[in-house]
Amino acid sequence: MRAPGSWIVQARSRVLAVLVALAMNCASTASVQAQAHGVSGQAVYKLTQEYLAAAPKRYIGSPGHAAAENFIKAHFAPEAAKGNLIADNFSARTPIGQLSMTNYIVKFPGKKDGVIVLASHYETNYPLKDIDFVGANDGACTTALLIALGQYYRAHPPQGYSVWLVFDDGEEAVKEWSSSDSLYGTRHLAAKWSGDGTISHIKAFIVADMIGWKSMNITKESNSTPWLLDLLAKAGKDTGHVSYLFRDSQAIEDDHLPFKQRDVPVLDIIDYEYGTPKDPEAFHHTEKDTLDKLSPVSLQVSADLFLDVVKLIDQH
Numbered sequence: 110m111r112a113p114g115s116w117i118v119q120a121r122s123r124v125l126a127v128l129v130a131l132a133m134n135c136a137s138t139a140s141v142q143a144q145a146h147g148v149s150g151q152a153v154y155k156l157t158q159e160y161l162a163a164a165p166k167r168y169i170g171s172p173g174h175a176a177a178e179n180f181i182k183a184h185f186a187p188e189a190a191k192g193n194l195i196a197d198n199f200s201a202r203t204p205i206g207q208l209s210m211t212n213y214i215v216k217f218p219g220k221k222d223g224v225i226v227l228a229s230h231y232e233t234n235y236p237l238k239d240i241d242f243v244g245a246n247d248g249a250c251t252t253a254l255l256i257a258l259g260q261y262y263r264a265h266p267p268q269g270y271s272v273w274l275v276f277d278d279g280e281e282a283v284k285e286w287s288s289s290d291s292l293y294g295t296r297h298l299a300a301k302w303s304g305d306g307t308i309s310h311i312k313a314f315i316v317a318d319m320i321g322w323k324s325m326n327i328t329k330e331s332n333s334t335p336w337l338l339d340l341l342a343k344a345g346k347d348t349g350h351v352s353y354l355f356r357d358s359q360a361i362e363d364d365h366l367p368f369k370q371r372d373v374p375v376l377d378i379i380d381y382e383y384g385t386p387k388d389p390e391a392f393h394h395t396e397k398d399t400l401d402k403l404s405p406v407s408l409q410v411s412a413d414l415f416l417d418v419v420k421l422i423d424q425h
């Protein structure tokens with residue numbers, strides 16, 4: 110993902126914001142327990158740890174990428190048995206030639222016509238393949254979050270719209286971010302679902318990206334559809350997590366764009382800031398993006414928001 114804007118507007122409030130975030134992390138221990146009937150942030154954290162252990166480096170074509178695919182598939186055996194786990198293989202033209210990629214789609218059928226898609230990329234950044242980059246926040250924790258949401262919907266089948274999980278491949282640039290070198294998986298899927306008519310059933314396409322950081326604050330992402338941003342704000346109120354939302358606002362290029370371009374309502378739930386007060390991107394796309402930067406509390410907040418947004422879209 111990429112944010113074309115600068116950090117200048119946010120610089121002044123950053124020190125205060127970090128202090129507020131630290132205070133809030135203490136305050137929300139109670140809500141970690143209160144939301145235990147949904148998805149547990151602690152469980153998402155543990156799944157992230159297991160995913161990183163099984164597949165620390167997951168760049169396309171690597172053994173770790175294959176291990177990541179196996180990890181995802183292994184967690185959806187019941188859905189696979191029902192034909193509700195789909196491997197969407199495709200070949201993408203990249204600056205280094207054709208590369209094989211695979212999106213995984215897991216379907217939880219609902220009661221009414223229409224689909225809410227929850228998506229995360231599961232691979233790691235290709236240009237960083239030669240450093241010790243594991244993408245704990247960038248790809249791993251949101252893959253774990255989607256798996257945990259799947260476990261929830263397995264136990265509590267959707268009563269409204271169907272919920273589909275999309276573990277997409279090739280979100281990252283292979284060489285350097287551009288409209289043709291990025292978002293390979295979601296560009297492929299949006300085109301495919303346009304061709305076969307699936308896209309007309311999608312009520313919302315919601316992306317999870319980089320939302321496990323200890324000091325997380327979710328951006329008001331301005332490429333997202335306004336009514337979905339409103340529902341996210343309402344979810345913040347419903348779940349008591351309003352202080353984790355919208356400290357900054359900016360447009361981010363992420364997996365929602367190929368669907369936005371085809372007029373699907375989209376929402377990118379993302380915290381682009383990931384670093385220190387002096388350097389807000391210090392951990393992003395570096396070997397510092399490791400599990401110790403994440404917290405079960407932030408993952409709890411993210412899980413609560415996702416479950417509530419899905420509920421609100423059903424009622425919308």
Ligand SMILES: [Zn+2]
Nearest residue numbers: 110234247281
């Ligand atoms: Zn990335």
